[in-house]
Amino acid sequence: xxxxxxxxxxxxxxxxxxxxxxxxxxxxxxxxxxxxxxxxxxxxxxxxxxxxxxxxxxxxxxxxxxxxxxxxxxxxxxxxxxxxxxxxxxxxxxxxxxxxxxxxxxxxxxxxxxxxxxxxxxxxxxxxxxxxxxxxxxxxxxxxxxxxxxxxxxxxxxxxxxxxxxxxxxxxxxxxxxxxxxxxxxxxxxxxxxxxxxxx
Amino acid sequence: xxxxxxxxxxxxxxxxxxxxxxxxxxxxxxxxxxxxxxxxxxxxxxxxxxxxxxxxxxxxxxxxxxxxxxxxxxxxxxxxxxxxxxxxxxxxxxxxxxxxxxxxxxxxxxxxxxxxxxxxxxxxxxxxxxxxxxxxxxxxxxxxxxxxxxxxxxxxxxxxxxxxxxxxxx
Numbered sequence: 001x002x003x004x005x006x007x008x009x010x011x012x013x014x015x016x017x018x019x020x021x022x023x024x025x026x027x028x029x030x031x032x033x034x035x036x037x038x039x040x041x042x043x044x045x046x047x048x049x050x051x052x053x054x055x056x057x058x059x060x061x062x063x064x065x066x067x068x069x070x071x072x073x074x075x076x077x078x079x080x081x082x083x084x085x086x087x088x089x090x091x092x093x094x095x096x097x098x099x100x101x102x103x104x105x106x107x108x109x110x111x112x113x114x115x116x117x118x119x120x121x122x123x124x125x126x127x128x129x130x131x132x133x134x135x136x137x138x139x140x141x142x143x144x145x146x147x148x149x150x151x152x153x154x155x156x157x158x159x160x161x162x163x164x165x166x167x168x169x170x171x172x173x174x175x176x177x178x179x180x181x182x183x184x185x186x187x188x189x190x191x192x193x194x195x196x197x198x199x200x
Numbered sequence: 201x202x203x204x205x206x207x208x209x210x211x212x213x214x215x216x217x218x219x220x221x222x223x224x225x226x227x228x229x230x231x232x233x234x235x236x237x238x239x240x241x242x243x244x245x246x247x248x249x250x251x252x253x254x255x256x257x258x259x260x261x262x263x264x265x266x267x268x269x270x271x272x273x274x275x276x277x278x279x280x281x282x283x284x285x286x287x288x289x290x291x292x293x294x295x296x297x298x299x300x301x302x303x304x305x306x307x308x309x310x311x312x313x314x315x316x317x318x319x320x321x322x323x324x325x326x327x328x329x330x331x332x333x334x335x336x337x338x339x340x341x342x343x344x345x346x347x348x349x350x351x352x353x354x355x356x357x358x359x360x361x362x363x364x365x366x367x368x369x370x
Contacts, residue, residue: 005234006233006234006235006238007233007234007235008226008227008233008234009227009228009229009230009231009232009233009234010225010226010227010228010231010232010234010237011225011228011230011231011232012222012225012231014225015221015222015225022284023288023291025251025252025255025256025288025292026288026291026292028248028251028252029245029248029252029295032241032244032245032247032248033241033244033245034241035241035244036237036238036239036240036241036242036243036244036245037232037237037240037241038231038232038237061220061221061222061225062220062222068284068287070284090216090218090220092220092222098287098288098290098291098309099283099286099287099290099306099309099310099313101313101314102313102314103314119290119291119294119295120290120291120292120293120294120295120302121291121295122295123237123238123241123242123245124238126241127234127237127238127241130222130226131226133220133222134220134222134223134225134226135223135226139215139216139217140215140216140217140218141213141214141215142213142214142215142216143211143212143213144211144212144213144214145211145212147211152215
């Protein structure tokens with residue numbers, strides 16, 4: 001993702017942002033940051049159960065969540081949202097984490113969040129992630145067996161892993177097949193790269 | 201479902217291209233500049249500093265209380281509480297300009313969070329972290345840099361030893 005232009009403008013005044021964090025002080029800081037960005041409607045809660053209730057009555061545009069909840073598993077909660085049938089399954093989610101246990105890193109990658117931010121937070125990094133979400137061109141993937149639902153984890157497609165012909169039915173092998181038709185002529189290539197004015 | 205050359209099944213997947221509402225909220229001429237927004241947010245965070253630091257001190261006190269209880273033997277609930285509190289202190293100290301305290305708290309998180317259950321968590325190793333955090337907090341303004349670095353170096357060694365024991369049991 002490219003760095004953003006600090007002179008560019010944005011308007012989050014109509015955005016609805018949900019902050020899920022078991023620590024009230026940590027969510028206070030996030031609220032201060034979002035207020036500075038001009039977000040007017042910031043909803044907050046400390047549990048996944050309450051977050052689900054909020055989804056039922058609000059059209060949330062972005063969720064920021066620290067997965068270390070008091071008695072619930074934040075990664076599992078994100079997986080649950082992604083597998084739900086409601087529109088909120090497509091919700092942009094930014095995972096905010098303090099210390100990351102080794103056992104959590106793979107779960108963070110596979111839970112279906114859009115991006116990840118490490119604490120301690122800074123306003124510039126949060127705003128950059130919000131812009132990344134807005135500019136994200138990755139497709140949303142729903143694997144039929146439910147093993148993964150969320151934004152494509154591949155930022156750049158470089159073909160299937162060596163020695164394999166892909167994990168998904170839509171994956172194409174790296175090797176090209178034999179030629180099946182005539183090469184394009186130079187004139188045909190030029191036409192493709194030099195659009196001409198249409199004369200009627 | 202088709203089968204790959206290595207015998208594993210290929211999964212079927214559906215692809216969507218969702219258009220989040222956020223997309224229409226950036227690059228808007230009627231909005232505020234990124235540089236202004238960041239400054240405003242930083243000022244908001246600074247205005248919260250006194251409350252945030254008081255909360256951090258409260259959490260250090262809670263750690264001391266739990267540590268006293270752990271002297272007689274720790275439970276998994278105590279360990280979880282210590283992990284969560286030190287995680288909060290790591291965050292707040294880093295945000296409010298106390299990087300050494302933040303590092304000490306991180307070391308405690310690392311020791312508890314990445315320790316294998318088979319490796320016993322000694323009261324001494326938790327206590328030395330909490331005592332160091334109190335020292336670093338109290339002496340943030342007057343202790344010399346070399347002393348603070350020596351304290352951190354000691355904590356790194358304690359955590360490295362516990363994690364090495366974890367690695368050797370895997």
